[in-house]
Amino acid sequence: MRIDMFGDTLCAMVTAAAFAQSGHRVRWWLPPGRVARALDDGRVLYQEPGLAELVTAQRRAGRLDCRTDEPGLADPNGEPAVSEPAPVVCLALQPGDQDRAGHLADWAGRGGARLLINQSVFPVGSTEELQARLREQGAATPVVCLPDTLQEGMALSSFTRPHHLLLGCDDREAEVLMREILRPYNRRRDVLQVMQPREAEFTKVAISGMLATRLSYMNDMALLAEELGVDIDVIRQGVGSDPRIGEAYLYAGCGFGGPGFSRDVMNLTDTLRRRRVGAELLEQVLQINERQKEVLFRKFWRHYEGEVDRRRVTLWGAAFKPGSDRVDNGPALRLIEALWAQGVDVHVHDPLALPELAAWARDKGTLTLHDDPYDAARDSDAMMLVTEWKAYWGPDWDDLKAAMRTPLILDGRNIYDPAYVTRQGFTYYGIGRS
Amino acid sequence: MNAFPSHQLPLHDADAERDADQALREHAGQARHWHLADLFAGDPERFQRLSLSACGLLADFSKQRLDPATLDKLRGLATARGLDAWMRCLFEGGEVNWTEGRAAMHWRLREPDRAEGEDDPVRDQLARMERMVTRILSGQWRGCEGDAITDVVNMGVGGSDLGPLMASVALHEHRPDRGKRPRLHFVSSMDGSQIAPLLDELNPATTLIVLSSKSFTTVDTLSNAATARYWLEQAFPDRNGAVLRCHFIGVSAMPERMSEWGIHEDNQLLFWEWVGGRYSLWSTIGLPIALTIGMDGFRELLAGAHDLDRHFREAPWEANLPVLMGLIDVWNLNYLDITARAVLPYDGRLKHWPAYVEQLEMESNGKSVDRDGELVDYHTCPVIWGEVGPNAQHAFYQLLHQGTQPVACEFIAAARHGRNGNSAELQPLEEQHTLTLANCLAQSRLLALGDRALEEGGDTPAYKRYRGNQPSTTLLMDELTPYHLGALVALYEHKVFVQAVLWGINPFDQWGVEMGKKIAKDMIRVLENGEGSDGLDASTRALAGYVRQQQT
Numbered sequence: 001m002r003i004d005m006f007g008d009t010l011c012a013m014v015t016a017a018a019f020a021q022s023g024h025r026v027r028w029w030l031p032p033g034r035v036a037r038a039l040d041d042g043r044v045l046y047q048e049p050g051l052a053e054l055v056t057a058q059r060r061a062g063r064l065d066c067r068t069d070e071p072g073l074a075d076p077n078g079e080p081a082v083s084e085p086a087p088v089v090c091l092a093l094q095p096g097d098q099d100r101a102g103h104l105a106d107w108a109g110r111g112g113a114r115l116l117i118n119q120s121v122f123p124v125g126s127t128e129e130l131q132a133r134l135r136e137q138g139a140a141t142p143v144v145c146l147p148d149t150l151q152e153g154m155a156l157s158s159f160t161r162p163h164h165l166l167l168g169c170d171d172r173e174a175e176v177l178m179r180e181i182l183r184p185y186n187r188r189r190d191v192l193q194v195m196q197p198r199e200a201e202f203t204k205v206a207i208s209g210m211l212a213t214r215l216s217y218m219n220d221m222a223l224l225a226e227e228l229g230v231d232i233d234v235i236r237q238g239v240g241s242d243p244r245i246g247e248a249y250l251y252a253g254c255g256f257g258g259p260g261f262s263r264d265v266m267n268l269t270d271t272l273r274r275r276r277v278g279a280e281l282l283e284q285v286l287q288i289n290e291r292q293k294e295v296l297f298r299k300f301w302r303h304y305e306g307e308v309d310r311r312r313v314t315l316w317g318a319a320f321k322p323g324s325d326r327v328d329n330g331p332a333l334r335l336i337e338a339l340w341a342q343g344v345d346v347h348v349h350d351p352l353a354l355p356e357l358a359a360w361a362r363d364k365g366t367l368t369l370h371d372d373p374y375d376a377a378r379d380s381d382a383m384m385l386v387t388e389w390k391a392y393w394g395p396d397w398d399d400l401k402a403a404m405r406t407p408l409i410l411d412g413r414n415i416y417d418p419a420y421v422t423r424q425g426f427t428y429y430g431i432g433r434s
Numbered sequence: 435m436n437a438f439p440s441h442q443l444p445l446h447d448a449d450a451e452r453d454a455d456q457a458l459r460e461h462a463g464q465a466r467h468w469h470l471a472d473l474f475a476g477d478p479e480r481f482q483r484l485s486l487s488a489c490g491l492l493a494d495f496s497k498q499r500l501d502p503a504t505l506d507k508l509r510g511l512a513t514a515r516g517l518d519a520w521m522r523c524l525f526e527g528g529e530v531n532w533t534e535g536r537a538a539m540h541w542r543l544r545e546p547d548r549a550e551g552e553d554d555p556v557r558d559q560l561a562r563m564e565r566m567v568t569r570i571l572s573g574q575w576r577g578c579e580g581d582a583i584t585d586v587v588n589m590g591v592g593g594s595d596l597g598p599l600m601a602s603v604a605l606h607e608h609r610p611d612r613g614k615r616p617r618l619h620f621v622s623s624m625d626g627s628q629i630a631p632l633l634d635e636l637n638p639a640t641t642l643i644v645l646s647s648k649s650f651t652t653v654d655t656l657s658n659a660a661t662a663r664y665w666l667e668q669a670f671p672d673r674n675g676a677v678l679r680c681h682f683i684g685v686s687a688m689p690e691r692m693s694e695w696g697i698h699e700d701n702q703l704l705f706w707e708w709v710g711g712r713y714s715l716w717s718t719i720g721l722p723i724a725l726t727i728g729m730d731g732f733r734e735l736l737a738g739a740h741d742l743d744r745h746f747r748e749a750p751w752e753a754n755l756p757v758l759m760g761l762i763d764v765w766n767l768n769y770l771d772i773t774a775r776a777v778l779p780y781d782g783r784l785k786h787w788p789a790y791v792e793q794l795e796m797e798s799n800g801k802s803v804d805r806d807g808e809l810v811d812y813h814t815c816p817v818i819w820g821e822v823g824p825n826a827q828h829a830f831y832q833l834l835h836q837g838t839q840p841v842a843c844e845f846i847a848a849a850r851h852g853r854n855g856n857s858a859e860l861q862p863l864e865e866q867h868t869l870t871l872a873n874c875l876a877q878s879r880l881l882a883l884g885d886r887a888l889e890e891g892g893d894t895p896a897y898k899r900y901r902g903n904q905p906s907t908t909l910l911m912d913e914l915t916p917y918h919l920g921a922l923v924a925l926y927e928h929k930v931f932v933q934a935v936l937w938g939i940n941p942f943d944q945w946g947v948e949m950g951k952k953i954a955k956d957m958i959r960v961l962e963n964g965e966g967s968d969g970l971d972a973s974t975r976a977l978a979g980y981v982r983q984q985q986t
Contacts, residue, residue, distance in 0.1 A: 298580030306578055306676040341574030 222432025317387025610728025
């Protein structure tokens with residue numbers, strides 16, 4: 001089947017590549033930006049296992065046609081589109097891109113597409129709004145919602161071998177077509193849960209809200225662990241081994257961020273408030289998370305008793321998680337702002353996110369960016385581990401200690417062994433460990 | 435810089451003064467029989483003749499018991515008292531505060547910044563304050579645990595409390611352009627009744643204390659400060675150095691005393707001997723105001739006051755708001771024998787305005803010794819009290835309408851209430867604003883005209899009658915903004931100065947307050963161990979004895 005994919009999200013890339021792999025002919029329309037530029041250079045921006053190889057292979061096979069032009073839909077006067085829509089049109093746009101979604105839906109409807117699949121993370125009810133919009137214009141194209149439930153770090157396999165699949169659909173014909181498209185990924189047993197579009201959207205953000213709640217809960221427990229002189233990691237293992245709870249999303253740390261997950265939670269909080277239900281729990285969850293983003297700063301401040309002016313601090317990691325070049329809403333930004341405000345000289349290493357970080361920092365303040373983590377640590381009064389990139393797990397402690405002015409490690413992801421690090425001559429602070 | 439040292443202050447022309455006074459007395463002999471209802475009936479242009487606007491303020495004097503000839507005669511008195519020379523003296527930094535040998539240059543605080551490179555301590559302290567405000571509003575002022583500050587407590591009394599409190603409450607709707615303002619708290623009373631419940635609620639890790647005291651010796655403030663310091667040091671016993679560095683800002687004219695107390699040098703804001711306490715909200719004492727409305731808002735407040743300074747210096751007396759207001763107060767007090775004035779803001783946001791004005795006027799002009807050291811033989815400042823108008827209507831307006839005392843009233847309101855946000859939701863609030871203004875206008879009308887404001891006929895029983903003829907001034911701000919409030923406060927400051935010149939007294943000292951502070955110190959010993967009670971009068975000795983007996 002011919003499929004049009006719009007958007008440059010991870011979800012767009014994974015879906016487009018997987019559909020192409022299954023034999024569909026996919027035109028992937030990319031808005032101008034980093035993802036498109038990387039593809040132009042033959043690179044794949046999203047660092048997900050198997051994804052780059054798959055995208056490259058599908059492009060080579062001719063089934064994945066990456067395009068950076070527009071299909072001619074930006075014409076409000078009803079001029080014929082440059083390209084007619086494929087029978088199936090997918091939208092996996094950036095959050096907040098509802099206007100564009102509306103225009104694309106108009107185009108798909110006018111062109112007589114058989115199905116419009118919305119995978120974008122928009123507020124609950126957006127898919128039904130698109131459907132209503134098409135109906136008003138007399139278009140028969142059904143709109144369904146296939147929420148993005150990809151697990152970052154295993155995005156491709158979570159799409160092709162899903163544990164569960166949510167489908168928001170209230171049209172029999174559309175469901176038949178969706179089942180056909182999803183058939184390759186739904187074989188061993190039927191994991192497709194069909195519900196109303198708004199139910200599917202709601203489920204998606206409710207999952208994010210629950211996961212965020214677990215993280216903030218563990219961060220609160222981490223504070224108590226520090227008070228009691230125990231290691232939160234021991235507690236985490238104990239708690240996670242209870243089958244009613246499970247192991248995922250129990251790591252205490254210096255706060256979650258990123259464009260997807262934390263955005264979902266904020267959207268859900270907004271929705272709750274707008275509907276006057278009250279969002280007490282999620283507001284607390286977010287507030288704890290904001291507090292947590294500054295936790296390394298507070299430990300640093302306390303260590304130096306508030307006398308931090310003109311000290312030098314090194315950040316290892318700025319990306320909101322390993323494997324990403326994104327810094328949006330991540331703890332690094334809050335930390336850097338706090339350090340700047342106190343007159344601290346900030347040096348950063350990150351294997352991928354430095355261009356994004358530099359773009360964010362423009363007009364805000366001065367950062368020194370380093371290609372080498374040990375250069376970044378030179379003459380430093382503290383090293384803050386913000387992102388648990390694999391390359392940071394086993395540093396050369398002697399080199400690090402020789403580079404730093406004061407051997408102080410603030411481990412925001414609890415990746416080091418406190419006893420070991422201390423034996424190497426460092427002062428060590430983790431999250432929820434005394 | 436000082437063209438007017440204290441031994442060369444302007445003189446008044448005693449002969450001309452006697453003549454002007456005599457002319458006013460004769461005029462008042464007739465004016466005592468005037469009724470405002472007749473004055474309005476006799477002159478349809480009365481409002482045009484007797485109202486004035488400047489700097490976004492409209493003042494209506496037409497409900498005062500005077501006519502244009504009265505104002506002429508009052509200006510004659512002002513000329514004889516050398517008002518123009520005194521004004522020059524004030525604005526040239528002369529020692530208008532002659533009992534303390536000081537200038538009174540609060541107007542200097544609101545002048546535009548001098549250019550970079552020029553010496554300008556006012557600009558430098560404002561810049562220092564701005565850095566602190568920015569740090570607090572951006573959530574980057576850190577407590578000793580590294581937490582962002584969420585609550586700021588201003589500890590000060592008198593001028594270090596009333597001005598910042600009045601303006602912060604009045605302008606609360608005006609949010610800073612950037613950042614999140616902290617919750618603000620004001621603690622002034624020495625007995626601990628304000629601070630005790632407050633400390634129960636606050637989190638020491640996120641609380642910042644601002645100690646505001648010109649002398650940094652005021653016992654009221656320092657006793658509250660000691661309590662706050664104890665509270666913080668108990669909370670963080672192992673962070674003693676950081677507690678002072680992270681949780682205390684000092685605002686004072688005495689940097690050495692701030693350092694001695696333990697205020698970190700980086701956290702000291704200064705103002706100067708030549709700023710009187712009750713004239714100090716324009717200085718770094720205004721920190722709580724800047725935290726409420728942001729530095730941009732604070733600069734608008736200064737701009738409004740500066741425009742009024744220029745108006746006061748430049749406008750001819752016929753069209754000079756502070757001059758006319760001051761003269762009319764003198765007329766009411768000294769020629770119509772009206773010894774009380776009620777200050778009645780018709781706007782809940784101005785709820786601290788009466789207390790502020792009470793201090794500004796009564797502490798400034800509650801004096802009875804003139805420039806020559808002689809006791810004056812006329813009244814100076816009237817007794818001033820006030821309350822938010824609509825509430826006062828249910829309290830003391832009965833006395834205004836049907837009591838036996840003449841009282842001059844001052845109505846203050848904002849003509850429009852600018853609001854942001856959803857207008858549909860705020861429609862009822864707009865109606866409330868209109869209702870309030872309607873009450874303001876109705877009350878001043880009834881007070882002025884009495885029964886003749888009503889339509890009822892003549893057989894009303896006496897207890898339902900309204901005498902009327904209570905004089906009033908109505909001051910309308912176009913809107914209550916930082917700019918307008920700045921102009922309003924400066925108007926009162928200068929009016930007080932005009933009155934002081936006419937009465938020949940020094941409005942910038944407060945020796946009556948100083949003595950009270952001193953004598954209280956001796957009394958502490960009497961209460962603690964009875965020491966020195968023998969020398970007391972019988973009443974005080976007995977009261978002290980009773981207290982000691984109850985405490986054991």
